[in-house]
Amino acid sequence: MHPLVAAAPQPDWRLAVVLVALVAIAALASAVGRLGVGRDHLTAAARAVVQLAAVSAVIGALLSSLWGALAFAMVMYVVATATASRRLGAPTHQAGWVALAIAAGALPVLVLSLGSGVIPFNGAGIIPVAGIVIGNTMTAATLTGRRAADELLAQHGAYEAALALGLPSSEAAYLVLEPSAREALTPGLDQTRTVGLVTLPGAFVGVLLGGGTPLEAGSAQVLVLIGLLAAQAITCAVLLRLVASARVVRRDLAAVFPR
Numbered sequence: 001m002h003p004l005v006a007a008a009p010q011p012d013w014r015l016a017v018v019l020v021a022l023v024a025i026a027a028l029a030s031a032v033g034r035l036g037v038g039r040d041h042l043t044a045a046a047r048a049v050v051q052l053a054a055v056s057a058v059i060g061a062l063l064s065s066l067w068g069a070l071a072f073a074m075v076m077y078v079v080a081t082a083t084a085s086r087r088l089g090a091p092t093h094q095a096g097w098v099a100l101a102i103a104a105g106a107l108p109v110l111v112l113s114l115g116s117g118v119i120p121f122n123g124a125g126i127i128p129v130a131g132i133v134i135g136n137t138m139t140a141a142t143l144t145g146r147r148a149a150d151e152l153l154a155q156h157g158a159y160e161a162a163l164a165l166g167l168p169s170s171e172a173a174y175l176v177l178e179p180s181a182r183e184a185l186t187p188g189l190d191q192t193r194t195v196g197l198v199t200l201p202g203a204f205v206g207v208l209l210g211g212g213t214p215l216e217a218g219s220a221q222v223l224v225l226i227g228l229l230a231a232q233a234i235t236c237a238v239l240l241r242l243v244a245s246a247r248v249v250r251r252d253l254a255a256v257f258p259r
Contacts, residue, residue, distance in 0.1 A: 080137070088250060089149070105133075105234040108234065109228075110129065133231055137235045147184060159257070163259065192228075
């Protein structure tokens with residue numbers, strides 16, 4: 001067995017003990033720091049264990065099926081849309097616009113990566129790449145939308161002033177929203193800037209654990225990171241325009257925006 005493959009954690013009692021200890025530490029830190037998310041740590045950890053156990057079994061069967069992998073990628077996309085919409089506090093009928101923003105970012109990266117042959121167009125290539133890209137565009141949509149809604153609420157006077165100057169509602173809103181865009185993209189930018197110096201992200205470690213060479217791991221990781229920069233930038237830009245044009249409006253803002 002390759003020594004790096006042997007480094008992967010085994011699903012035995014030792015892993016169970018470590019996981020329980022880590023969850024306890026997270027819950028204790030929340031309690032001591034009065035963070036108010038102790039229960040969230042417990043439920044999130046429990047869900048992660050159950051969901052990943054089920055997904056691991058499903059993926060094992062789908063890796064050899066192209067259509068199965070594509071179907072699984074669609075499931076990830078639907079769940080990402082539902083999650084982002086819920087986090088944004090958007091009404092159900094606006095979920096289609098959130099789906100558009102996520103697809104606008106994820107689709108070009110997936111088409112280029114898989115269509116070019118850089119990533120094999122098969123189950124083993126589609127599922128992990130789609131999961132990484134869709135998951136990160138979901139995060140970008142959530143961060144963008146939440147910050148945009150907060151800015152509209154906090155800077156409502158500036159929005160009203162722009163309207164008084166004769167700007168259309170969408171342009172007045174975008175003037176308020178534009179400075180917030182960078183916040184949603186900062187985590188991805190920082191991760192890309194510091195990769196190899198501060199962190200070794202998942203794609204790099206995954207290729208190493210799968211028996212790949214460090215050069216192959218580095219190639220996979222740089223593709224993922226630069227792809228995510230593109231995907232998140234597009235999702236952020238599209239969602240900001242959708243918020244500015246009142247296609248996606250948080251429920252508590254409906255009474256004052258648009259006007």
